[in-house]
Amino acid sequence: MNLHQLRFVREAVRQNFNLTDAAKALFTSQPGVSKAIIELEDELGVDIFRRHGKRIRGLTEPGRMILNSIELIMQEIDDLKRIGKEYAAQDAGSLTIAASHTQARYFLPKIIPAFMQKYPKVRLSLLQRKVEDIAEMVLLDQANLAVVTASVPEIEGLVTLPCHQWEYHLVVKPDHPLNDSRMLTLDEIAKYPLITYDRVFHGRNRIESVFEQRNIKADILLEVIDADVIKTYVELGLGVGIIVGTAFDAERDKNLRSIPVGHLFGTGRSSILIRKNAYLRSYIYAFIEMISPNLNRKLVEKALAGEGSDYEL
Template identity: 50%
Template sequence: MNLHQFRFVQEAVRRNLNLTETAKALYTSQPGISKAILELEEELGVDIFVRHGKRLRRVTEPGQEVLKAIEVILREVGNLKRIGEEFSKQDAGTLSIATTHTQARYLLPEPVAQLRLKYPKVNVSLHQGTPEQVAQMLVEETADIGVATESLAGYSELVTLPCYEWQHVIVVPAHHPLAQMERPTLEQLAAEPLVSYHPSFTGRKKVDAAFERARLKPRVVLEAIDSDVIKTYVRLGLGVGILAEMAVRDPVADADLVWRPAGHLFGQNVSRVAFKRGAYLRNFVYAFAELVSDRLSRALIARAMAGDPEEQDFGL
C-alpha cells in the first residue's frame, strides 16, 4: 500500500464517489484510480466501497474504519512536511488565513502588519468566505488558522478558542429620529426599514432570534456581507443599519453617522479562532494567534490542540 492509494480513496469520498471528478482533482486518469483502489482493497482483504458495475455506490462499514485510518495517516504526513519546512526554513513560509469579510476588514489588518514586522520572510495568504467556507478550508487544510463568529465551534474536526466579544450597534444618519435615542427598542427598530448582514454572517442569527422572541417581524430591505456596503446604503437613507461594533470605530470616516450600542437588544457575540485538530502549527501561526487576541497564548493553544477540554472556552 502507498500514499497515492490513500489519497485516491480520500478524494473519491470528498468527490461523492465520482471517479471522473476525482481524477480531474488529482490530475490523473480514472482507470488508474480504479486500479489503485482495487489493489488496496485486495491487500487489505476488505471492500472499501460497494460497487454497481464500475461505479462506486457507498462506503462499506470496514471502509469507514479504513477512511478514519487514512485521515490520520495523511494528516501526519502533512505534519511531517510542515515540520520539515519549520526547521529547514526557520521563520519563513506562508501563513494561510481563512476568515469572513468583517474580520478581514476590521480585526486582522493590525495583527497581519505586526506579524510581517516580526516575521519579514513570512507571506500571508488571506482567504475570505462564509463561516462555513472558513471551516471547510481548515478541514481541508487549505488554511492554517480561521477566524469567524459563526459555525466554527460546530465542527468536530476543528479546535476552536474564543478570542474576543463584541456587540451589534444601530447606525443611522445624524438627522434620523433614532439618532436622539440612547437605547432604541426592538419595537422602534421593527417599525423602520432595516439594512444588515446576510443571515449567515456577523451574528445576524442573533438579531433575528431577538425579534422572534419579541414576536416582532422586522422589515429587512437590504442584506449584505460587507459592513462598508451597509453603511453606504444607510447614508443614502435606505434604512437603519445593524452592524458589528468594530465596523464603526473610525471617527473620521464615519463622522456623518450616529451609532448606538445594541447589546441590550441582541446580546453579545463571540469571535473564535480555529485550527485543524491534530495539525502541526508552525511558530508564526502561534505568533499570529497571539497578535489577534491577548487572550490567546502558545501554551493555551497547545493544550487545546492536545485535547484539554478546559482550554476550549475560558470564561466566555
C-alpha cells in the same frame, strides 16, 4: 501497503469516485490508480469501494472506516513534512486563513499588515467563505485556521477558541435625533425604518426576536448581507442601521455615527477554528496571539491536545 495506495483512495473520494480525475490530480495514470486500489483491497481483505462494472460508485461500510484511518495517517504525514520545513526555515512558509466576510473585511485588516511586516517571508493567503464552508476547509487541511464572527456549534475534529467579543451598534447620520439619547430604547429605535442584515446572517433572528419579545413592531425597510451596504443606505437617509460593532470604522465612516446597543440586542463572540492535533508552525502561533493576546502558544497547544475546553477572553 504503501502511501501511494492511501493517496489514491483519498483522492478517488475527493474526486467524487472518478478515477480518471483522481489520476489527473495526482499526475499519474488511471490504470495505475485502479490497480493500486485493488491491491490494497486484496491486502486488507475487504472491498473499499462499491462497484458497478468497472466504475466505482461509493464507499462500502468498511471503506468508510478505512477512509477515516487514511485521513488521519495523511494528516500525520503532512504534519511531519511541516515539522521538517519549520526547522529548515523558522520564519518562512505559508499561512492560509479562511474567514467570514465581517472578519475578512473589518477585523483582519488590522492584524494582517503587522503580521506581514514581522514575517515577510511567509506567503499569506486569505480565503473569504461562507461560515458553513469554513469548518470543512479547516478539517480538510485547506486552511491552517479560520476566523468567524458567528458562534459555531461544536464540530468533531475542530478546536474552537474565542478570540474577541463584540456587540451590536446602531448607525445613524450625524444629525439624527437618536444621537441625543443617553440610553436608547427599542421604542425609540422602532420609530424609524430599519436597515439590517438579511435572514441568512446569524444575528438577524436575534434582532427580530428582541422586538417580538417586547411586542414592538420593527419597520425593516431593507435587508442585506453586507454591513457596507447597510451604512450606504443609512448615509442616504433611508433609515437607521443595525450592524455588528466590528463593522464600524470611525475613520472610514466619517459621515455616520455609531451607537452601542448591546444592552438591547446582546453581544457576540468571534472565534478561531483549528483542526485538532494540528501541527502549527511558530509564526502561526504568533498570528493567533496577534488576534487575541490571551491565546498564547501554551494555551493553544493544550487546546489542540484536548486538554480542557473552557477558554476565557
